[in-house]
Amino acid sequence: MTGSQTYRLPDGRWQKAEIVFWLLPIVVYFVASDYLLLASQIFIVGLFALSLDLILGYAGIVSLGHAAFFGVGAYTAGLLASHGWGEPLSGLLLGGIVAALVGWVASFMVVRGRDLTQLMVTLGIGLMLFEAANKAAFITGGVDGLSGMAMDKVLGIFEFDLYGKVAYWYSLAVLFVVFLVVRRTVYSPFGLGLRGLHYGPKRMPAIGASVYRRQVVVFTVGAGVAGIAGALLAQTTQFVGLDSLSFHRSAELMIMLVLGGTGRLYGGLVGAAIFMVAQNYLADLNPVYWQFWIGLLLVLVVMFAHGGVLGGLAALRQRRTKEATK
Amino acid sequence: MKQIRSLLLGVVAVGFAALVHAAEPIKVGLLTPYSGPFADMGRLIDAGVKAYVKAHGDTVAGRKIEVITRDTTGPAPEVGKRLAQELVVRDQVDFLMVGGFTPETLTAGTVASAAKKPLLVVNASSSNITDKIPYGVRYSFSFRQITQPLGAWAAKNGIRRMMTLVSDYGPGIDCENAFKDGFTSNGGTIVESVRTPLKSPEFGPFIQKVKDAKPEALFVWVPSGDQALNVVKTYYERGLDKAGIRLVILGDDIDEPVFNALGDKVKGLVTSLHYSTAHPTAENKKFLKAFAEVTGNAIQPTFMSVAAYDGMAAIYEAVKRQNGDLADGAKTLDILANLQFESPRGKIVIDPKTRDVVQAVYIRRVEPHNGRLENVEFETIPDVKP
Numbered sequence: 001m002t003g004s005q006t007y008r009l010p011d012g013r014w015q016k017a018e019i020v021f022w023l024l025p026i027v028v029y030f031v032a033s034d035y036l037l038l039a040s041q042i043f044i045v046g047l048f049a050l051s052l053d054l055i056l057g058y059a060g061i062v063s064l065g066h067a068a069f070f071g072v073g074a075y076t077a078g079l080l081a082s083h084g085w086g087e088p089l090s091g092l093l094l095g096g097i098v099a100a101l102v103g104w105v106a107s108f109m110v111v112r113g114r115d116l117t118q119l120m121v122t123l124g125i126g127l128m129l130f131e132a133a134n135k136a137a138f139i140t141g142g143v144d145g146l147s148g149m150a151m152d153k154v155l156g157i158f159e160f161d162l163y164g165k166v167a168y169w170y171s172l173a174v175l176f177v178v179f180l181v182v183r184r185t186v187y188s189p190f191g192l193g194l195r196g197l198h199y200g201p202k203r204m205p206a207i208g209a210s211v212y213r214r215q216v217v218v219f220t221v222g223a224g225v226a227g228i229a230g231a232l233l234a235q236t237t238q239f240v241g242l243d244s245l246s247f248h249r250s251a252e253l254m255i256m257l258v259l260g261g262t263g264r265l266y267g268g269l270v271g272a273a274i275f276m277v278a279q280n281y282l283a284d285l286n287p288v289y290w291q292f293w294i295g296l297l298l299v300l301v302v303m304f305a306h307g308g309v310l311g312g313l314a315a316l317r318q319r320r321t322k323e324a325t326k
Numbered sequence: 327m328k329q330i331r332s333l334l335l336g337v338v339a340v341g342f343a344a345l346v347h348a349a350e351p352i353k354v355g356l357l358t359p360y361s362g363p364f365a366d367m368g369r370l371i372d373a374g375v376k377a378y379v380k381a382h383g384d385t386v387a388g389r390k391i392e393v394i395t396r397d398t399t400g401p402a403p404e405v406g407k408r409l410a411q412e413l414v415v416r417d418q419v420d421f422l423m424v425g426g427f428t429p430e431t432l433t434a435g436t437v438a439s440a441a442k443k444p445l446l447v448v449n450a451s452s453s454n455i456t457d458k459i460p461y462g463v464r465y466s467f468s469f470r471q472i473t474q475p476l477g478a479w480a481a482k483n484g485i486r487r488m489m490t491l492v493s494d495y496g497p498g499i500d501c502e503n504a505f506k507d508g509f510t511s512n513g514g515t516i517v518e519s520v521r522t523p524l525k526s527p528e529f530g531p532f533i534q535k536v537k538d539a540k541p542e543a544l545f546v547w548v549p550s551g552d553q554a555l556n557v558v559k560t561y562y563e564r565g566l567d568k569a570g571i572r573l574v575i576l577g578d579d580i581d582e583p584v585f586n587a588l589g590d591k592v593k594g595l596v597t598s599l600h601y602s603t604a605h606p607t608a609e610n611k612k613f614l615k616a617f618a619e620v621t622g623n624a625i626q627p628t629f630m631s632v633a634a635y636d637g638m639a640a641i642y643e644a645v646k647r648q649n650g651d652l653a654d655g656a657k658t659l660d661i662l663a664n665l666q667f668e669s670p671r672g673k674i675v676i677d678p679k680t681r682d683v684v685q686a687v688y689i690r691r692v693e694p695h696n697g698r699l700e701n702v703e704f705e706t707i708p709d710v711k712p
Contacts, residue, residue, distance in 0.1 A: 034416040037408045134495055134524065143496040144452045145403055145429040162440045163415055233404055238436060241403040241429035248400075287360035287368075287397035 012187035021266065025172050037164035040171040042276050044233045047175045049257050049268025050182060051225035056254075057263030058186055059218040060198035061110065062118045064250050065126025066226055068106070071245030073099040073227025075133065075140060078240035081149035088154050088235050092174065095231025096224045103223020104216070111215035123247070130245040145241035149234070160236070167236040174232055178225055183265060185221070194218055198263070259301055261308025270309055351390040352645055352652065354638075355413030357406060357434060358425035358449075360397040366551070367630060368397070371425035371448065373621050374634030378642075381616035386642050387650035394419060398426045406430025410437040420652045423637050425449040425630065428496075435459030442655035444662050446640065448633040452496060453712065456681040461655070463662045463681045465640060465674070466633040467600050468712040469497050470504040473547070473576060475687045475707040476598035477508025480543060480574055487517050488574075489541040491532060491557070493548045494521035501547040501576060509545075517541050522548065522557075529560040536571065537564055543572035547579065554579035555587055562591055577602070577690060577701060582626045585692075585699040595692045597701060600685050601629040601671035604700040613670035629671070636669045643667070675709070682712040 028039055048070055055061045073095035080091045110121050133140045140146055153159045158166040185191050193214055196204050204211050234240045243249060252275075260271025278297060282290035305312025356375060360368040375393055384391050394417055396409040406426065413419045414437055422438050422445040424431045431450040438445035439461040447455060447464040456462045480488065490505055492498035498521065506516050518539060520532050527548075536544050544566070548557050558580070561573055577599025584592060603614065603626060613635055617627045644661045645652065652658055666675040674685045687710045690701035 034412070037411045041404060041408060137496060137499070143401070143428065145432065147432045147458055162411065162437065164411060237404040237407050237433055239403040239407070239429065239433045241401060243400070243402055243429070283361075283397045287395050288365070289361075290397070291361050 012184070018266075022176065029168065033163075036168040038276065038280055040164055040168045040236060041233070042273050043168075043171040043175045044229050044236070045253070045256065045276060046269040046272040047171075047178060047232065048226055048229035049253055049260070049272050050179065050265070051222045051229060051268075052253055052257050053262060053265065053268045054182060054186070054225065055219055055222035056257065057267065058191065058194040058198060059215055060201070061215060061219060062115050063110070063122040064119050064247070064254065065122035065124070066222075066253060067245055067247070067249035068122075068126040068129045069099040069103050069223035069226035070230035070233075070249065071129060071133065071240075072102050072223075073230030074234040074240045074244040075146065075230075076227070077231035077234040078146045078149055079139070081151055081235065081238070082146060084150075086150050086152040088151060088170070091235060092228055092231045095234070096228040099227020099230065100220050100224030103227075104220040106223070107216045107219035110219060111212060122250075126245065126247055126250055130242060130247070133242055133245055140240075140242075143242055145239055147239055149238040149240075151235055151238060160238070164236075171232055171236060174228065178228060179265075179269075182225065186265065190214070190217075195263075255298060257308075259298060259308055261310035261312075264307075264310045267308055267310050274309065351392040352386070352421075352641075352650075353417060353419040354391065354393045354421045354423055354641060355410070355417065355419035356393055356395045356423045356425065357398050357409055357413075357430065358395070359400050360395070362400045364400050367425070367449070369625065370628055370630040371634040373617060373625065374448075374627065374631030375423070375638055376620040377613060377616040377627075377631065378635045378638035380620050381612055382639075382642060386645045387648075389645065389650045391641070391645075398430050401427040401429050403429040403433040407433035407437060410434035414438070414441045414443055419443065420658075421446060421641050423448055423634070423641075425634055428452045428455060431455065431462075432458055435462050438462065444644075444655060444659045446637040446662070448637040449630055453500065454680075454682075461659055463640070463659070463676060464683050464712070465636045465676075467629070467683065467685070469500045469547075469576075471685075471710050471712045472598055472600055472687050473501045473504035474508040475710060476574060476576065476689065477505040477510075477514070477545070478512050478707075479508075479596075479598070479689050479705065480545070481509050481512030481514035485514060485543045485572070485574075487515050487541045488543050488545055489518050489520065489536050489539060490516060490545045491520045491522065491536065491548075492546070493524055493527075493553070495524045497549075498524075498547060505545050505547075524549075527553070529557045530564070533557070533560045533564045533566065537566050537569055540569070541571060543574050545574045547576040550578045550581070551583070555584050558584055558588060558592065562588070572596075578629065580692065580701065581628060589699070592692050593694075593699070596689060597692075598687055598689050599629060599701070600687050601632045602688060602690055602701040602703055603627060604690075604695050604702045605671060605688075607668070607670070607672070609668050610670040632670050636667075636671075636674065639667060639669070640665055672706075677711070680712070684709055684711055686710065 052066050076098040077091040077095040106125050110118055134142055151160055154170050160166050193209055256271035256275045257268050261267035282293050358368040358371045398405050424434050425448045428450045431447055435445055445462045447462055448466050451469050453468050453470050456464050490502050492502045502519055522532050548554055575597050577597040580597050640662055644658050647661055663676055663678045663681045672686045674683055677684050686706050686708045688703035689705040690703045692699055693702045695702050
């Protein structure tokens with residue numbers, strides 16, 4: 001998968017590019033103030049992609065049903081808010097916890113198999129939850145969705161507004177905090193262990209590391225983060241629909257992550273941003289044919305930029321430094 | 327002197343305001359699925375809007391009407407909310423028109439209500455949707471509205487024992503209940519209710535079950551398109567018509583694709599709906615002509631196109647009555663919620679209390695008409711509440 005990549009020990013120091021990356025949203029807020037809702041949805045989907053990256057890009061668990069946990073988080077936050085518990089932060093936390101619990105239970109089925117089995121099991125879990133939510137229309141609202149969510153002010157001060165300003169900062173703050181935790185995790189010895197699982201699943205037991213336990217933990221954490229993303233979307237949209245559990249959402253997420261680059265922390269964020277900005281721009285130009293251009297973009301990236309956009313950039317940089325040292 | 331001057335100033339100001347209005351077009355934001363599995367729906371709705379503009383010109387009360395289209399991609403609540411917000415905040419639309427499913431209609435509705443911009447519901451068909459959208463007015467229909475009269479008709483025409491077969495999700499269950507309601511309250515009995523899975527069902531076993539139970543008739547509703555075609559096909563393949571089990575089906579399931587695939591087989595099938603292309607009025611002829619012009623005869627209009635057409639009619643009327651000045655959203659909403667006019671489907675009335683559409687529902691039979699098969703209306707149930 002990454003034949004030419006050099007393996008390094010984890011290096012948790014912040015690089016310049018990262019700092020620039022995290023300053024971008026502040027610029028966006030002032031430059032593109034008409035696009036705040038789009039931006040906040042990019043943060044949320046980026047967070048969701050980050051959770052998939054954790055289990056796919058780092059631990060190598062293939063999942064086509066990751067939306068299951070996103071949906072569980074969304075419905076948890078949605079049900080809390082529509083039954084009078086409108087406090088956003090606790091709703092977010094509970095969404096994450098419930099999704100992590102579901103993920104923990106599911107993980108025992110998922111980590112038993114290898115690639116294709118994992119694919120099927122995750123797909124199955126996703127479809128089952130979707131159908132369950134459809135059947136349980138008296139709780140979830142079925143296809144009509146869960147409406148009537150009344151959200152309190154964030155921290156008791158900021159009320160969700162029409163322009164999406166509060167949704168913007170709220171989503172960004174949650175994304176950043178969760179990102180810090182995930183970043184710390186992947187640069188820890190545990191994170192290194194995950195990479196080990198990915199690249200040498202047969203050798204890990206030989207050095208005395210339990211593959212099974214690590215996979216269960218990372219799958220649970222991934223599900224929890226997906227749940228937080230789902231809860232965040234539910235709170236900022238003030239609506240939860242069946243689509244939050246749909247296969248379509250899992251598949252689109254996979255596309256974004258591959259587009260951005262797996263196993264790179266920022267891959268999901270960049271992929272989500274490129275995908276959603278491109279979709280928004282192309283669909284504004286012509287609402288009928290935008291999918292063609294997205295498809296073309298994906299094919300080009302997969303053909304010419306190994307490891308997604310970030311992988312392509314890294315390869316370019318490597319070539320440049322090689323030429324410079326010659 | 328002073329008075330005259332202020333009067334003059336006033337006149338100039340009004341004239342100037344009118345001039346500014348004249349320069350600025352009235353913007354309508356149209357949200358509908360243009361891509362993905364529901365793109366056909368978007369096509370029908372989009373063409374309905376275009377047909378109205380074609381037939382009535384693009385200028386009302388001196389102001390040009392500009393329609394801004396956005397793709398919802400399907401039942402996607404957050405996309406609906408985002409697009410509605412962008413249309414309101416960035417494009418500064420005067421009206422939102424949503425031709426999609428209930429979820430995105432509701433989320434766009436929260437935006438519309440917060441911004442005090444009227445929202446026209448031209449497709450979503452679950453009951454009481456306008457309760458949840460304070461600035462929403464519905465010009466389409468509800469499933470309850472078109473199904474209940476069909477149940478009543480079946481019972482009144484001598485059918486006693488029936489089974490129902492619907493798709494196992496919200497709208498399907500709505501239909502099942504509404505049909506049951508109309509049928510049993512007129513003396514009929516539902517022997518059994520069958521529900522089929524929402525995604526890619528195989529209808530064979532379900533239809534066989536109906537055949538074995540031998541009711542007098544079977545009521546069916548599944549999502550229109552492939553599923554509708556399949557269920558009707560299976561009904562004939564398994565010989566239920568020959569076994570004397572009549573098919574009574576909701577009108578949105580029986581249109582061009584079914585006629586094209588099954589032809590004369592479906593002749594005589596009884597359905598109910600609020601619109602048929604065979605509706606014999608001048609208003610409908612005008613609509614059909616304009617629709618054929620904008621689509622180049624490539625597609626046949628359905629009730630979805632008519633709802634979009636009527637939505638535009640309502641917008642034109644609201645603009646006309648306020649002489650092009652839409653500054654007061656509440657007033658515009660009030661006009662929209664008090665309209666009644668002759669639509670291609672017949673007369674429609676908006677109930678100002680519920681902001682929902684009251685209209686006639688027709689019982690129709692598939693017959694040759696104008697040289698092809700059409701749903702020809704033979705019984706009218708007037709003023710059906712949603």
